[in-house]
Amino acid sequence: MIIWSIETSCDETALxxxxxxxxxxxxxxxxxxxVVSSQIEIHRPFGGVVPNLAxxxxxxNLPILFExxxxxxxxxxxAGLLAITVGPGLEPALWxxxxxxxxxxxxxxxxxxxxNHLEGHIYSFLLSKNAPLLKMKDVFPAIALLVSGGHxxxxxxESIKKWRxxxxxxxxxxxxxxxxxxxxxxxxxxxxxxxxxxxxxxxxDAIRFPRPMLDQKNYDFSFSGLKTAVLYRLRxxxxxxxxxxxxxxxxxxxxxxxxxxxxxxxxxxxxKAKSIILSGGVAANQRLREALKEEAKKRKMKFLxxxxxxxxDNAAMVAAAAYVAKLRGKKRRITAQANxxx
Ligand code: KG4
Ligand code: ZN
Numbered sequence: 213m214i215i216w217s218i219e220t221s222c223d224e225t226a227l228x229x230x231x232x233x234x235x236x237x238x239x240x241x242x243x244x245x246x247v248v249s250s251q252i253e254i255h256r257p258f259g260g261v262v263p264n265l266a267x268x269x270x271x272x273n274l275p276i277l278f279e280x281x282x283x284x285x286x287x288x289x290x291a292g293l294l295a296i297t298v299g300p301g302l303e304p305a306l307w308x309x310x311x312x313x314x315x316x317x318x319x320x321x322x323x324x325x326x327x328n329h330l331e332g333h334i335y336s337f338l339l340s341k342n343a344p345l346l347k348m349k350d351v352f353p354a355i356a357l358l359v360s361g362g363h364x365x366x367x368x369x370e371s372i373k374k375w376r377x378x379x380x381x382x383x384x385x386x387x388x389x390x391x392x393x394x395x396x397x398x399x400x401x402x403x404x405x406x407x408x409x410x411x412x413x414x415x416x417d418a419i420r421f422p423r424p425m426l427d428q429k430n431y432d433f434s435f436s437g438l439k440t441a442v443l444y445r446l447r448x449x450x451x452x453x454x455x456x457x458x459x460x461x462x463x464x465x466x467x468x469x470x471x472x473x474x475x476x477x478x479x480x481x482x483x484k485a486k487s488i489i490l491s492g493g494v495a496a497n498q499r500l501r502e503a504l505k506e507e508a509k510k511r512k513m514k515f516l517x518x519x520x521x522x523x524x525d526n527a528a529m530v531a532a533a534a535y536v537a538k539l540r541g542k543k544r545r546i547t548a549q550a551n552x553x554x
Contacts, residue, residue, distance in 0.1 A: 379431025
């Protein structure tokens with residue numbers, strides 16, 4: 213089945229064409245095309261995403277990306293299914309995609325399915341080139357760690373279609389903490405890649421920042437206290453030199469990664485997971501990837517994460533989630549649902 217998918221929940225306008233096959237037992241995806249138009253430069257002066265600017269840019273970019281695909285020779289008439297992210301996300305941004313998708317579905321008389329953005333992230337590991345070699349019986353039960361700008365959660369996945377949330381952040385998402393700490397260090401938005409770059413030249417053990425909720429016997433997180441600890445540190449010891457900034461960045465990253473990794477591995481042990489599935493924008497972080505990979509290896513568990521271009525928001529992941537939802541017969545209302553949960 214050929215799926216055309218659209219994603220506009222935040223600050224990336226994205227379209228993709230994905231060939232899906234294999235059914236729920238052995239889902240396989242071939243990404244024929246994935247285009248992303250990033251608005252980072254537009255939002256950067258504001259230090260974060262401005263919803264109405266995002267809406268304006270999506271409205272401008274959607275037809276441009278669509279034409280680009282057509283010019284490349286792809287024909288929407290061959291699509292078996294259209295898919296659109298309906299939430300969670302910024303409401304004005306979500307609406308632009310929803311309306312665009314509805315118009316396409318009407319014009320070309322195609323079925324349209326609504327997708328949960330978070331399910332898209334979770335399934336993004338299936339888009340990797342070597343994912344078709346995976347046997348689902350070797351993957352599940354799995355522990356999925358979803359880390360993005362808006363969410364931080366641990367899920368237990370019994371199978372591709374059955375999961376339960378084990379824990380989540382009680383305040384800031386970890387990506388949000390990266391972005392806020394970057395701002396404290398006068399680094400540009402988005403902060404994740406900037407903190408990672410600075411960390412490479414800093415010492416992770418230079419400052420002992422708190423590891424929030426690490427000792428609690430649950431799978432929840434809290435990152436706002438960690439951010440505040442960085443704020444107080446900088447108030448007491450302003451980071452004037454590049455080296456001081458790098459030490460703060462690296463020490464913050466060590467604290468965040470340690471909590472994420474330890475809690476994820478505890479969940480994996482408690483549920484006898486066969487694999488660890490990492491996803492979301494923060495999954496692009498090499499330190500986090502390496503640490504989880506190593507811990508998984510020690511316990512003979514698989515470590516599954518998307519290839520780099522599918523960590524941050526994209527539409528190929530929306531197509532993957534659409535395929536699973538379609539096979540499950542799961543229908544969502546085709547309207548913007550800013551607070552949609554998983
Ligand atoms: O999944 P995503 O693209 O959008 C949401 O659904 O939120 O995630 C964006 C988040 C931002 O907070 C960004 O700073 C973070 O992912 N991020 C990173 C890295 N690349 C992106 N965080 C840490 N290290 C990175 N390399
Ligand atoms: Zn996302």
